[in-house]
Every structure is written in C-alpha cells, then in structure tokens.
Amino acid sequence: MKSYRLMYPMRTYLVVAGQGNETNIMAADWVTVVSARPFMVGVAIAPQRRTWELVRKYREFVISVPSLEMLGDVWIAGTQHGPEKLKDMNVTLVPSKGIKTPSIKEALANLECRLVDEKDYGDHTWFVGEVVGSSHREDAFVGDSPNLEAGFLAHASWVDFVTFEKKIYRPPGVRG
Numbered sequence: 001m002k003s004y005r006l007m008y009p010m011r012t013y014l015v016v017a018g019q020g021n022e023t024n025i026m027a028a029d030w031v032t033v034v035s036a037r038p039f040m041v042g043v044a045i046a047p048q049r050r051t052w053e054l055v056r057k058y059r060e061f062v063i064s065v066p067s068l069e070m071l072g073d074v075w076i077a078g079t080q081h082g083p084e085k086l087k088d089m090n091v092t093l094v095p096s097k098g099i100k101t102p103s104i105k106e107a108l109a110n111l112e113c114r115l116v117d118e119k120d121y122g123d124h125t126w127f128v129g130e131v132v133g134s135s136h137r138e139d140a141f142v143g144d145s146p147n148l149e150a151g152f153l154a155h156a157s158w159v160d161f162v163t164f165e166k167k168i169y170r171p172p173g174v175r176g
C-alpha cells in the first residue's frame, strides 16, 4: 500500500489551466486552503502533467469543485493527458471573472487563482494561487454552508469515489 493512501478519503477537485485551444483539465486530490486572508489555495501537481506546464506558462489556474454527476468527466480528466481529452468530456467552459483561464459551468464552485508561489517537493510541485474571483452553483451552498445533497465528491481509493449524506453530527454539548 502506498503510504499517502493513509490520508484518504480526500476530496477530489478539477484543475483548469491554459487558455484557448491549450485549455486543459486534470483531476487533483492534493488541494488545500493555505490562507484565509488573502484567500489562497495550494495544489500539488507532478511535472509530467500537461497541467504543470500550463500553470507555469500562464501563471493562473482554476480549482473547480466537481459533483458526483461529473464523475465520468473527473475520471477522463484524471487518466488522459492534454487538451484532446476535452473532446471526450461533457463540460462547458465559461469565462472566469478575474482571470483568463475559463471556469467549468457544471461545477459546484470555481476558484480562480493567480499563481503567487511554486516550490518543488519530491515528485510534485506545490503551486500556491491567490483566489481573485469565484463562482458557485446556487443550489450547492446555503449561506455559508454546503448543501450536502448537491453531490460533493470525495475519493476513497483508486477507482472508488464517495459522496456525502445529509447527516450532521455536533460535538457533545455544542449547540448550533
């Protein structure tokens, strides 16, 4: 067993990078918030990925939050190489608000990132982006909370994905 599997289940995201006919999408589990103010996110991308080249070339990327309905597209994005895969995917690219890299219309949310830092760690590069714009589906969030019935996607192991159920647990003695 690969030791990093001990970190699972993890959420699965899509990374959009590139512009025009270079626009590409890959799947990424290794994504996290690194700062709230300013809002910054990081993603680990291996240098073999076309996405790696495109993030370095255009210095921006979008972190899209896919839904369970998009699992087929997530799998294509995570197993095929380069923009040709978009022909096999059922996603609609739409203009972002703050950057030139497009967002994904069907995604639950899109975080538009301007690259602010990158550093190699082992076999991946850690890219940090400042979130300069965002969009989300109205049905995916209620106020500050996710609508757990919208089909947020998580990754259990290689080909196994899961979603959330609307069952809320609170720490003992803590009221909402």
Ligand SMILES: Cc1cc2nc3c(=O)[nH]c(=O)nc-3n(C[C@H](O)[C@H](O)[C@H](O)COP(=O)(O)O)c2cc1C
Pocket: 012, 024, 025, 026, 027, 028, 029, 030, 031, 044, 045, 046, 048, 049, 050, 051, 052, 074, 075, 077, 078, 079, 080, 081, 082, 083, 124, 155
């Ligand atoms: C669910 C899933 C999660 C993945 N997470 C990552 C990740 O966090 N970082 C990474 O470099 N590759 C990750 N990959 C692999 C890339 O998505 C895959 O190599 C993809 O084909 C790269 O596409 P590209 O060459 O067009 O950029 C993941 C694949 C899958 C299926």
